[in-house]
Amino acid sequence: MKSFEFLSKKREEKPRNCGITMVLDKGLGLESAESLMNISGDYVDYLKFGWGTSIVHDREIVKAKVEMYKKHDITPYTGGTLFELAYMADKLEEFFAEAHELGFPAVEISDGSTTISHGDKLKYIQMAKEKGFEVLSEVGKKNPDLDKELTLDERIEYMQDELDAGSSLVIVEAREGGKNIGIFDQSGNAKEDEIDYILEKFDGSKILWEAPNKDQQVFFILKLGNTVNLGNISSDDITSLETLRQGLRGDTLGKI
Numbered sequence: 001m002k003s004f005e006f007l008s009k010k011r012e013e014k015p016r017n018c019g020i021t022m023v024l025d026k027g028l029g030l031e032s033a034e035s036l037m038n039i040s041g042d043y044v045d046y047l048k049f050g051w052g053t054s055i056v057h058d059r060e061i062v063k064a065k066v067e068m069y070k071k072h073d074i075t076p077y078t079g080g081t082l083f084e085l086a087y088m089a090d091k092l093e094e095f096f097a098e099a100h101e102l103g104f105p106a107v108e109i110s111d112g113s114t115t116i117s118h119g120d121k122l123k124y125i126q127m128a129k130e131k132g133f134e135v136l137s138e139v140g141k142k143n144p145d146l147d148k149e150l151t152l153d154e155r156i157e158y159m160q161d162e163l164d165a166g167s168s169l170v171i172v173e174a175r176e177g178g179k180n181i182g183i184f185d186q187s188g189n190a191k192e193d194e195i196d197y198i199l200e201k202f203d204g205s206k207i208l209w210e211a212p213n214k215d216q217q218v219f220f221i222l223k224l225g226n227t228v229n230l231g232n233i234s235s236d237d238i239t240s241l242e243t244l245r246q247g248l249r250g251d252t253l254g255k256i
Contacts, residue, residue, distance in 0.1 A: 009246045009256075011226065014045065014073045019245065020169070022046040022208055022231035023238060025076075027053050030061055033235075034068050040238040041072035046136070046208075046231070048108065051081040059102070066103040076103075080110025080138050083124075088114060092124070096131050106134035109162075112142040112173055118158060122165040129166040136208065137162040140173025140182045147173065147181055152194055156201045163206055171231060172198075174210035178232070182210075190219050205229075217241055218251045226256050 002008060011019055023044050025033065037044070047069045054062050069076040078099055086095030099107055109125050116124075121137070128135045139158045141147040150158075159170045174181055179188040183195055198207070204224065210232040211217050220228045226245040233241055243249050247256045 008248075009226075011245065014042070016045055018205055018227040018229065020045040020208065020229040020231075021233055021238070021241060022048060022171075022229075023233045023235055024048050024050050024212075024231075025053070025065075025235060026050045027057065028065075028235060030064050030068065033065055036235060036238070037069065037072045037074070040242070041074060043238055043242040044072070044074050046106070047074050047076045048079050048231075049076065049082075050079045052079070052085055054078065054082060054102075055085075063102050070103070070105070075106050075134065077106035077108055077134070077136060078104055080108040081113060083107060083109055084111065084114045084116075087116060087124070092127075096128065096133070099133070100131070104133070106136060108136045108138060108171070109167070110138035110171075110173075112138060112140060118161065122161055125162060125165040125167055135167045136169045136171055137165075137167040138171040138173055142173070142181070144180045152197055156198060159198075159202055159207075163203075168206075169208045169229065170202075170206055171208045172210060174212065174216075174232065178210065178212040178216055184216065188213055188216065190216060192223070195223075214240065214244075214251075217244055221245060221252055222255060226252075 021044055025047055066076045086092050107128050111121055125135050125137055139155055162170055172182055174184055178184050180186040183191050208229045208231045209220055211220055211230045212232045217230060221244055244252050247253050
């Protein structure tokens with residue numbers, strides 16, 4: 001039982017179909033991660049092992065963390081950069097086998113830092129599904145100049161194709177910083193007209209909006225409600241985001 005529970009706003013319990021929170025693990029130690037999940041795990045749905053961090057940490061620790069997250073009803077998954085590294089090295093079979101061995105139930109398929117044809121990306125989404133993984137895919141480039149070459153209509157087309165290929169959620173790229181990329185301008189402000197256009201053409205319940213900064217989280221919650229799916233949340237900000245979702249901070253108090 002939570003303290004002051006009579007003042008809380010109930011949200012859908014896990015496994016949730018909406019109001020999903022994806023947290024970025026940038027290299028937490030096992031004990032630190034477990035302590036954090038003991039207090040905040042109820043509010044985390046997906047846990048991304050960021051970039052290629054899994055490569056530089058002890059295999060048994062990674063495996064133990066994966067199992068710990070799953071015990072908290074959280075889906076841990078490999079970051080898209082790890083898939084891209086495996087693609088570049090022509091080691092995709094080994095990548096999928098190792099992900100299975102480590103206990104990951106999901107993987108991210110992206111092409112943010114590499115050049116992969118759209119058709120091949122869809123093929124790899126299907127391949128991961130056939131190998132028993134849940135797939136989250138990401139649309140967008142990590143280089144702002146390359147990202148700007150993608151039109152909104154192209155993004156939406158790719159998002160729909162990836163959903164049709166088997167992705168359970170499509171991530172809209174914003175990187176860890178959330179500035180000058182995708183739907184955010186150089187100051188990190190959301191481009192509301194572009195977001196509205198995307199939502200006119202694509203099922204918003206299947207979008208995981210990367211929103212690493214508090215102002216961005218507030219924007220999405222006030223615009224789309226506390227059931228909006230948000231990702232790339234810092235492990236330090238799990239409780240912060242949940243209080244925003246529940247209207248327990250001045251930014252959203254009485255507004256949701």
